[in-house]
Amino acid sequence: MMDIRVRSLLEDIEIRLKLSLNDRQRTQLVQYVEMLQEETNSQRLIGDATTASLYYKHIYDSLYPLLLKQLPEGEILDLGTGAGLPGIPLKICLPNRTIYLMDANRRRINFLRKVTRELNLSGLNLLAGRAEDWGRDTAYRERFTVIVSRAVAPAVVLVELTLPLSSVGGLVLFYKGPRGPAEFKEAAAALQICGGVIEDYWQYDLPTGESRSIYMVIKNKPTPNDYPRRVGKPAKDPLR
Ligand code: SAH
Numbered sequence: 001m002m003d004i005r006v007r008s009l010l011e012d013i014e015i016r017l018k019l020s021l022n023d024r025q026r027t028q029l030v031q032y033v034e035m036l037q038e039e040t041n042s043q044r045l046i047g048d049a050t051t052a053s054l055y056y057k058h059i060y061d062s063l064y065p066l067l068l069k070q071l072p073e074g075e076i077l078d079l080g081t082g083a084g085l086p087g088i089p090l091k092i093c094l095p096n097r098t099i100y101l102m103d104a105n106r107r108r109i110n111f112l113r114k115v116t117r118e119l120n121l122s123g124l125n126l127l128a129g130r131a132e133d134w135g136r137d138t139a140y141r142e143r144f145t146v147i148v149s150r151a152v153a154p155a156v157v158l159v160e161l162t163l164p165l166s167s168v169g170g171l172v173l174f175y176k177g178p179r180g181p182a183e184f185k186e187a188a189a190a191l192q193i194c195g196g197v198i199e200d201y202w203q204y205d206l207p208t209g210e211s212r213s214i215y216m217v218i219k220n221k222p223t224p225n226d227y228p229r230r231v232g233k234p235a236k237d238p239l240r
Pocket residue numbers: 046079080081082083084085086102103104105108129130131132149150151152153161
């Protein structure tokens with residue numbers, strides 16, 4: 001039986017985001033939040049972890065793009081997924097899509113392996129390692145039609161990490177806070193170099209009041225082979 005408070009949080013999120021989920025999807029979201037809660041209690045995988053904040057700051061925020069856009073066909077990558085955000089909520093709500101979750105942190109990948117098993121998710125793939133390395137792997141370079149990334153690095157760094165993995169014509173969605181506009185101003189040269197243009201952006205408030213933004217970049221030409229640079233370089237010496 002689903003806790004009544006949890007049920008009403010989920011209903012509220014579905015209404016706000018115009019989603020219509022089935023019982024299996026609702027159960028999976030609740031299971032995932034419970035696993036996050038257990039995990040954060042022991043390992044502090046995410047910041048503050050009250051039930052309402054988990055649903056609003058993490059589930060609602062992760063699913064927000066579904067209100068904005070129909071994501072184009074093809075494989076989806078969540079780069080720097082951490083404990084699975086936004087990738088796991090997106091996978092639950094888009095069960096027929098193939099999603100890859102990438103993270104450098106082994107412990108987080110192990111947690112995600114457990115989530116995949118317990119929620120019985122299929123079409124979900126885990127990539128352990130650094131985006132700088134995956135971006136030079138010919139099996140993954142320029143492969144994904146949709147890339148999402150949330151709370152991983154400043155835009156100027158993320159552009160260099162994400163665009164090499166995007167197919168030409170693919171979309172990259174950057175989940176940002178109120179500093180989105182300033183970060184993207186700083187990322188203009190990186191976008192130019194790596195072959196992306198800002199197509200659209202949205203500002204919105206979480207039900208908890210915090211402001212967020214989403215930037216949508218389209219990859220409009222191939223990324224030169226010099227990028228991404230070696231591990232650590234994009235953050236240490238951002239493209240200007
Ligand atoms: N997207 C999640 C996690 C944010 S924490 C969320 O919204 O909660 C940032 C995560 O990005 C960490 O788990 C870290 O291991 C990962 N990360 C940072 N730089 C990375 C890189 N270059 N390649 C792969 N993963 C990276």
